[in-house]
Amino acid sequence: MLPFTRPTLDTEEFEAIKEVLQSGWLATGPKVAAFETALADYIGGDVQLRVFNSGTSALEAVLLAYGIGPGDEVIVPAMSFVASANIIVRCGATPKFVDVDLISRNIDADAVAAAITPNTKAVIPVHFAGRAVDMDPIYQLAEQHDLLVLEDAAQAIGTQYKGRRIGSLGNPVCFSFHPNKNMTTIEGGALAINDPALLKKIEGIRFHGIERDAQGGMDVTAWGGKMNMPDVSAALGLVQLKKLDGFNRKRRALVERYFQQLPVHDALVLPADDAEGHSWHMFCILLDWEKTGLNRNQTLEALKQQSIAAGIHYPAMHLFSLYRQYGYKPGDFPNAERIGEQTLTLPLFPGMEEKDVDRVCSAVISLLNDS
Ligand SMILES: Cc1ncc(COP(=O)(O)O)c(C=O)c1O
Known part of the structure; x- marks a missing residue:
């Protein structure tokens, strides 16, 4: 049976996972740090990368860090994997669907503009099947209306827009490494961003709200969840990213x-x-x-x-x-x-x-x- 997709895994991946299993450190550790650095090098631009236990978690963390909540509307295409809309519901906000182009399956700025109301706080363009949304007009529109643009690039790791990799411009962009995707960490996701204040909040949301000081002391000032990627996944991601x-x-x-x-x-x-x-x-x-x-x-x-x-x-x-x-x-x-x-x-x-x-x-x- 020829499946519609299958991850491409080889001895190098098996060896990388074995090494982590034998190291005794399975959860978030040195492989995650190395994977975040490698991803940042790959994406390019002035951005930081943080990895998560799924693309959904990465997307959710951004909306939560931004304070999207009840009473807010978030624009999202009616055609996507349901995670793109569920994350809006998860935050207590209201999804405002818009139609997509029949051929590209992507939204455009006109569709977004028609859906904006005084309650609109964010728009989530989805790069469907790895095809880049025409982002420049959407960013222009977002600037006029003071909207967060959160790019759902779950399907678009490696995609380029106008000669630059998706994720390299600094606004929050999330990727997925689910086994169906172009590279995999089993389950996993990543966020590219260049806003240090937002990143600090997102790191708290990713892991129990824990903040560490230089002496290794710990404080918790706000709620955080459990969205971190284990080293086993990161080790797999390091090999897959090279390929x-x-x-x-x-x-x-x-x-x-x-x-x-x-x-x-x-x-x-x-x-x-x-x-x-x-x-x-x-x-x-x-x-x-x-x-x-x-x-x-x-x-x-x-x-x-x-x-x-x-x-x-x-x-x-x-x-x-x-x-x-x-x-x-x-x-x-x-x-x-x-x-x-x-x-x-x-x-x-x-x-x-x-x-x-x-x-x-x-x-x-x-x-x-x-x-
Ligand atoms: C468009 C889109 N958004 C979000 C996700 C969620 O990613 P994950 O499965 O890593 O949580 C997916 C995964 O299929 C997706 O295709």
Whole structure:
């Protein structure tokens, strides 16, 4: 069975984890410190990196440190993994969904501008599937309205925007290292930021609110949670980070092969191939089930018969029961809803070979030809 994704792990990763296990220090320690330094070098710019036990924790810590809470509205795309909206609820604030572009799956500044109210405190652009959101107009808008911009780059480690790595500009940007992502620490996430005052608060939120003085004394002045990354994960991350650009080049090469082989067909909508610096976390197509004559479950089953597992990323978030309680309903965000209904994620991971892409393309083409 060809999965839609699989982490690429080798002897070097196994050895790195073994070394930590044998060292006797498993929780946050020297490997975390080394990983934070290596990530900062990789991202570039004048930023500091802090790692977490998940991307969700990193995002949550930023909103909490910023004091986002009840009465505040936070703008977020209706098309993302549900963590992007759940973190807003976690803070007691209200998610304000906006629609995305059908092809890029990303929000733009016009959509954000239309959703701003006097209660808006923050906007969370999501770099969907590793494709950079056009950030400059969003930052301009945020400056005019005094909004926090928190970039959800969970899917975008290694992505570049206008020639610079996402995360290198200084505003808070969060990454995920879940096993599905372009590099993994098992579970894990990171924050890039260059605001020392906010960073101090975030460090407290990450670990029990503990502050240490030069003598090793300890004080707690505010609440903190338990969001730290263990050294086992950081050791894995150090090895994966060295390989990340190679992984992303391989993803790009596989995607080019998809583009070469998948046909122009009125039941098929391909992602755009025009974004520079795209790290191709996923290759998501849209299929019009009415035109193909098979619904999504039947299509998934037909692919499974050919030992191909496709994914679904994602159902539109505003239609989940939780978010309907905020008054959202079908018809609110047509692009997100169409993506939610028609999306299929084709296999894409660095361990794939060209012949795997060819096999997937043949299967998709035969589905289209039978329609
Ligand atoms: C867009 C987006 N945001 C946030 C997250 C949360 O990251 P994590 O799973 O590391 O908590 C994910 C993970 O899938 C994601 O895809």
